[in-house]
Amino acid sequence: MTLLSLLDYASVFVFALSGALVASRAQLDIFGFIFIASLTAVGGGTLRDIILNRDTVFWVANPGYIGLAALAAFLTFFTAHLLESRYRAILWLDACALAVAVPAGVAVALAMGQPPAIVIIMGIVTGCFGGLMRDVVCNEVPLVLRQGELYVTCALAGASVTLLVLYTGLPMSVALLGCAATTFALRAGSLRFGWRLPVYKAFPPRQ
Amino acid sequence: MTLLSLLDYASVFVFALSGALVASRAQLDIFGFIFIASLTAVGGGTLRDIILNRDTVFWVANPGYIGLAALAAFLTFFTAHLLESRYRAILWLDACALAVAVPAGVAVALAMGQPPAIVIIMGIVTGCFGGLMRDVVCNEVPLVLRQGELYVTCALAGASVTLLVLYTGLPMSVALLGCAATTFALRAGSLRFGWRLPVYKAFPPRQ
Amino acid sequence: MTLLSLLDYASVFVFALSGALVASRAQLDIFGFIFIASLTAVGGGTLRDIILNRDTVFWVANPGYIGLAALAAFLTFFTAHLLESRYRAILWLDACALAVAVPAGVAVALAMGQPPAIVIIMGIVTGCFGGLMRDVVCNEVPLVLRQGELYVTCALAGASVTLLVLYTGLPMSVALLGCAATTFALRAGSLRFGWRLPVYKAFPPRQ
Numbered sequence: 001m002t003l004l005s006l007l008d009y010a011s012v013f014v015f016a017l018s019g020a021l022v023a024s025r026a027q028l029d030i031f032g033f034i035f036i037a038s039l040t041a042v043g044g045g046t047l048r049d050i051i052l053n054r055d056t057v058f059w060v061a062n063p064g065y066i067g068l069a070a071l072a073a074f075l076t077f078f079t080a081h082l083l084e085s086r087y088r089a090i091l092w093l094d095a096c097a098l099a100v101a102v103p104a105g106v107a108v109a110l111a112m113g114q115p116p117a118i119v120i121i122m123g124i125v126t127g128c129f130g131g132l133m134r135d136v137v138c139n140e141v142p143l144v145l146r147q148g149e150l151y152v153t154c155a156l157a158g159a160s161v162t163l164l165v166l167y168t169g170l171p172m173s174v175a176l177l178g179c180a181a182t183t184f185a186l187r188a189g190s191l192r193f194g195w196r197l198p199v200y201k202a203f204p205p206r207q
Numbered sequence: 208m209t210l211l212s213l214l215d216y217a218s219v220f221v222f223a224l225s226g227a228l229v230a231s232r233a234q235l236d237i238f239g240f241i242f243i244a245s246l247t248a249v250g251g252g253t254l255r256d257i258i259l260n261r262d263t264v265f266w267v268a269n270p271g272y273i274g275l276a277a278l279a280a281f282l283t284f285f286t287a288h289l290l291e292s293r294y295r296a297i298l299w300l301d302a303c304a305l306a307v308a309v310p311a312g313v314a315v316a317l318a319m320g321q322p323p324a325i326v327i328i329m330g331i332v333t334g335c336f337g338g339l340m341r342d343v344v345c346n347e348v349p350l351v352l353r354q355g356e357l358y359v360t361c362a363l364a365g366a367s368v369t370l371l372v373l374y375t376g377l378p379m380s381v382a383l384l385g386c387a388a389t390t391f392a393l394r395a396g397s398l399r400f401g402w403r404l405p406v407y408k409a410f411p412p413r414q
Numbered sequence: 415m416t417l418l419s420l421l422d423y424a425s426v427f428v429f430a431l432s433g434a435l436v437a438s439r440a441q442l443d444i445f446g447f448i449f450i451a452s453l454t455a456v457g458g459g460t461l462r463d464i465i466l467n468r469d470t471v472f473w474v475a476n477p478g479y480i481g482l483a484a485l486a487a488f489l490t491f492f493t494a495h496l497l498e499s500r501y502r503a504i505l506w507l508d509a510c511a512l513a514v515a516v517p518a519g520v521a522v523a524l525a526m527g528q529p530p531a532i533v534i535i536m537g538i539v540t541g542c543f544g545g546l547m548r549d550v551v552c553n554e555v556p557l558v559l560r561q562g563e564l565y566v567t568c569a570l571a572g573a574s575v576t577l578l579v580l581y582t583g584l585p586m587s588v589a590l591l592g593c594a595a596t597t598f599a600l601r602a603g604s605l606r607f608g609w610r611l612p613v614y615k616a617f618p619p620r621q
Contacts, residue, residue: 026559029611031567035542035558050257050464051264057465063531077614117270128242136343136550138559144242145233145345153238197236200284257464258471324477335449343550351449352440352552360445404443407491 003173004107007180008045008058009068011101011126016041016069018093019134020076021086026138030077036134037073038066044130048105048122052112091191094131094143098151099184102127102158103176110172116163123159127183128152148199150190158183210380211314214387215252215265216275218308218333223248223276225300226341227283228293233345237284243341244280245273251337255312255329259319298398301338301350305358306391309334309365310383317379323370330366334390335359355406357397365390417587418521421594422459422472423482425515429544430455430483432507434490435500436552444491450548451487452480458544462519462536466526505605508545508557512565513598516541516572517590524586530577537573541597542566562613564604572597 019040023033042059049057059065083089105126109119128144128151135142144151158179165175189195226247230240249266256264266272290296312333316326335351335358342349351358365386372382396402433454437447456473463471473479497503519540523533542558542565549556558565572593579589603609 024614027561027613027615028559029562029564029567029613031570031611032558032565033614035538035566046465051253051267053263056467060465060528060532063529063535066531066535080614114267115270117273118267121270121273124242132344137546137556139555141346142344144239145235147234148236150236151239152242153236156238197238199234199236200231200240200287201234258460258474260470321474322477324480325474328477328480331449339551348553349551351446352442354441355443357443358446359449360443363445404445406441406443407438407447407494408441 003176004104004111007100007104007107007176008065011045011097011104012041012059012065013068013072014093014097014100015044015130015134016072017076018090018097018131019069020073021080021083021090021093022134022138022140023073024076024080024086025140030074033073033077034070036138037076038069039137040130040134041069041072042066042130043133044101044126044128045104045108047129048108048126051125052109052114052118052122054108054112091143095184095187095191098127098131098155098187099158099180101130102155102183103162103179106159106162106179107172107176110162110166119163120156120159123162123179124152124155127155127158147201148194148196150186150195150197153197154183154186154190157186210383211311211318214307214311214314214383215272218252218304218311219248219266219272220275220279221300221304221307222251222337222341223279224283225297225304225338226276227280228287228290228297228300229341229345229347230280231283231287231293232347237281240280240284241277243345244283245276246344247337247341248276248279249273249337250340251308251333251335252311252315254336255315255333258332259316259321259325259329261315261319298350302391302394302398305334305338305362305394306365306387308337309362309390310369310386313366313369313386314379314383317369317373326370327363327366330369330386331359331362334362334365354408355401355403357393357402357404360404361390361393361397364393417590418518418525421514421518421521421590422479425459425511425518425540426455426473426479427482427486428507428511428514429458429548430486431490432504432511432545433483433548434487435494435497435504435507436548436554437487438490438494438500439554440552444488447487447491448484450552451490452483453551454544454548455483455486456480456544457547458515458540458542459518459522461543462522462540465539466523466528466532466536468522468526505557509598509601509605512541512545512569512601513572513594515544516569516597517576517593520573520576520593521586521590524576524580533577534570534573537576537593538566538569541569541572561615562608562610564600564609564611567611568597568600568604571600
């Protein structure tokens with residue numbers, strides 16, 4: 001479970017940074033920062049744990065996760081003004097957090113012996129819903145909805161890679177690293193090079 | 208449970224179609240369609256199962272529901288351009304989905320031996336929250352909030368009819384069909400003929 | 415449990431009034447009022463119960479809470495036009511509801527033997543999320559996000575006071591009353607006298 005909790009801590013910390021930056025755009029005070037950072041940091045994993053009906057939600061079992069999110073909010077409150085573009089920082093921090101949250105969600109579902117479909121869905125839920133809650137509450141356009149960008153696709157691909165690697169007999173650690181690498185590579189490629197799938201608009205001859 | 212699962216499948220499929228059409232208005236790619244369609248399709252039932260503390264959320268027990276939502280998203284992605292007005296289609300698909308989701312929610316609560324008040328509330332929750340999540344995430348005006356339209360009222364009436372029919376001693380199947388018919392008739396009448404209740408604005412002599 | 419259920423009833427009733435007033439701004443009908451009032455009234459406590467994995471959500475165990483929310487919605491529907499400023503009424507009702515919901519959340523977590531960190535978080539969750547759901551669904555600016563106002567801070571301070579009072583050996587009732595008084599005093603001071611913490615905007619020399 002060490003690698004798993006490492007993934008959990010990393011995704012909590014980085015998602016919290018992204019949430020705190022959104023809070024800075026809303027010009028909140030330090031406790032507003034901590035609130036939004038925590039919501040972003042544990043939102044996806046909490047939904048995962050509730051849907052899978054785990055005995056205890058991960059941060060209730062270990063409140064240290066909330067402390068870590070508060071630390072990230074604190075650091076952001078005092079350093080965000082050093083950033084040139086907070087919005088670009090949000091996009092990239094969110095990409096990093098997505099890349100660790102998806103394997104974290106996948107690992108939990110695998111540890112619970114869930115079937116492949118649920119494992120993949122839990123990777124997507126854990127990866128996407130924290131940021132979604134952050135954006136809905138702060139009235140930003142959810143990253144999931146940004147046109148011509150890969151987002152859900154990255155989580156889906158990463159989660160699928162995990163299963164493929166495991167089927168080849170390689171150890172869990174390799175599979176989870178492959179998941180993180182795939183998720184980040186696709187998201188980064190979409191942000192940096194505009195990788196995309198055809199969107200609905202582009203599809204029909206007439207609209 | 209056959210009729211119950213039939214209702215579940217129908218509400219998942221039709222809600223997914225409505226969600227995919229909202230995704231088309233947001234010009235998402237195919238996986239964005241599947242994400243929004245699935246959220247809409249299982250959102251209400253998931254909330255119902257979590258609130259009632261069922262052992263397993265219905266689509267975790269049977270991931271086929273998510274597959275069905277993905278199929279609906281896929282069909283919509285390639286055919287929505289054939290529609291003359293996607294918005295009207297969303298309204299009517301949502302009305303059909305509401306009319307099957309309410310009895311689905313009612314049936315689950317009855318099967319768990321919940322008291323009448325909870326049975327009615329679960330019908331409303333199952334019927335209304337999937338569409339509500341769809342509209343909040345996609346930043347559309349929630350149908351629940353459209354002025355001078357019946358929405359929650361339809362779900363409440365349908366769920367109440369179920370209990371009334373059961374009290375008369377008629378079989379469950381009749382009660383659930385009566386629920387669906389009542390819900391759809393009221394919602395359709397509101398959309399087609401403008402049936403409505405007095406709204407707050409209209410009420411006080413002065414405001 | 416008497417004091418606890420009293421706190422629960424009070425927070426449900428007052429939050430329901432605030433929700434119904436938001437519904438009046440959206441010009442909904444009576445069932446729309448009841449829907450939004452109930453969502454606001456039980457949203458925070460429902461999330462608390464689900465996260466803490468209580469056997470039964472408090473209003474499922476006792477549907478009377480929903481009846482009370484419906485009563486509040488009914489009263490509001492017929493009397494809101496007597497108010498001079500509905501928005502100010504929402505702010506103050508929300509402040510009162512926050513001040514009873516936080517101790518309600520704290521008391522439940524304490525009764526479940528949760529550690530201090532979780533007790534405080536549950537006070538914040540119970541106090542803040544009902545109003546947050548109300549504002550997100552009705553597309554109002556969440557009170558949590560209003561610049562230069564204390565909100566999460568009030569809940570955090572109130573919940574912390576409870577623990578401090580208990581550590582001094584005073585009875586639970588005193589601790590919960592201290593929690594409510596602290597929460598309301600800070601929120602009221604912020605609304606009435608503009609008490610605030612430095613916000614992010616104000617902080618960095620340059621932005």
